[in-house]
Amino acid sequence: MRDDSHLPPALRGLRIPAVAAPLFIVSVPDLVIAQCKAGIIGSFPALNAREADGEPPMLEAWLKRITEELDAFNQANPDRPAAPFAVNQIVHRSNARLERDLEICAAWRVPIWITSLGARVEVNEAAHSCGGVALHDIINNTFARKAVDKGADGLIAVSAGAGGHAGPQNPFALVEEIRTWFDGPLLLSGSIATGHALLAAQVAGADLGYIGSPFIATEEANAVQDYKQMIVEAGAEDIVTSSLFTGVSGNYLKPSVSRAGMDPDNLPGADASSMSFGSGGSKPKAWKEIWGAGQGIGAVKAIEPAGRLVDRLAREYDAALAGVLAYAMGRS
Known part of the structure; x- marks a missing residue:
């Protein structure tokens, strides 16, 4: 029922209009x-793909496995092929791996590139060199304009309530401002944990929803069991916003902060100068069990396979869409 013909081919024809956040x-x-x-x-x-010193790049091994498994799946299931995948590049000046990783992703013709913490022309050019689509995440309209000016094909509006490095703005305000001048691919991030929220993102003006925190509590996720269970048991009131852990404002699970011996309601701040991705991340080891999550986790009720989570989102999305269409027909 939705029209996605204006989107790049890599973003069309999805089962539901959703991208799983990195x-x-x-x-x-x-x-x-x-x-x-x-x-x-x-x-x-x-940066999740890390190898020991002297070993071949793990990123290349990951891309080989993902590409080959999805190709095999598509050959076996021509009537319901898999969706494409995306790789996120942290474009912060401290990411010493960036140039190498760009070359690897271009060589493997990664179809969708997601960039964070800085918009750079050469990164978008690397994506375009292999036919990839470049999406850049932003937290306000000013950054959105800069990203498009530097060659991004689409935008990911990271609004209040999103997990990890969340923006402070209301999603309706952020999407509305962007849509006054930009008609390209627009994704919305921030507490999208149900099919109803996914449809609401489209109604607000986004093309797709960006879903992160619910996938932490899946069987395939590389998260410890305590982290997954905390996602299941927590709700929006259990989220705290702080810049202490990475130097950039982000949302975290209060119980994980408390277990680390800190008061989640009285955390000091930190500035961006403390952020470093030279070794693959920005958290000191002392904070490795400070766990990020968004405010939508109240919708997560169980640890389950990722496919089952998508099934639930699809059922809810279809039901929400049917309800909206029935309402619209009743008013016509």
Whole structure:
């Protein structure tokens, strides 16, 4: 019932209009492959693929496995092929791996590139060199304009309530401002954990929803059992916003902060100068069990396979869409 003909081919024809967000540590090939086979775009941060000194790049091994498994699935299931996948590049000046990782992704012709923490022309050019679509995540209209000016094909509006490095703005306000001048691909991030919320994102003006935190509590996710169970048991009131852990404002699970011996209601701040991706992440080891999550986790009721989660989202989306159409017909 939705028209996605204006989108680049890699973003069309999905089972539901959803992209699984790249989750630090959590997103690994098992999860990405399951997401794509279920019919939504799966993704992972390039920095999640880490190898020991002297070993071949793990990123290349991951891309080989994902590409080959999805190709085999598509050959076996021509009537319901897998969705494409995306790789997230952290474009922060401290990411010493960026240039190498760009070359690897271009060589493997990654179909969708997601960039974060900085918009750079050469990164978008690398995506375009292999036919890829470049999406950049932003937290306000100013950053959105800069990203498009530097060659991004589409935008990911990271609004209040999103997990990880969340923006402060209301999603309706953020999408509305962007849509006054930009008619390209627009994704919305922020507490999208149900099919109803996914449809609401489209009604607000986005093309697709960007879903992260619910996938932490899946069987394929690279997260410890305590983290997954905390997602299941927590709700929006259990989320705290702080810049302490990475230097950029983000949303975290209060119980994980408390277990680390800190008061989640009285956390000091930190500035962006403390952020470093030279070793693959920005959290000091002392904070490795401070767990990120968004405010939509109240909808997560169980640890389950990723495919089953997508099934639930699809049922809810279809039901919500049917309800809206019935209402519209009743008014006509």
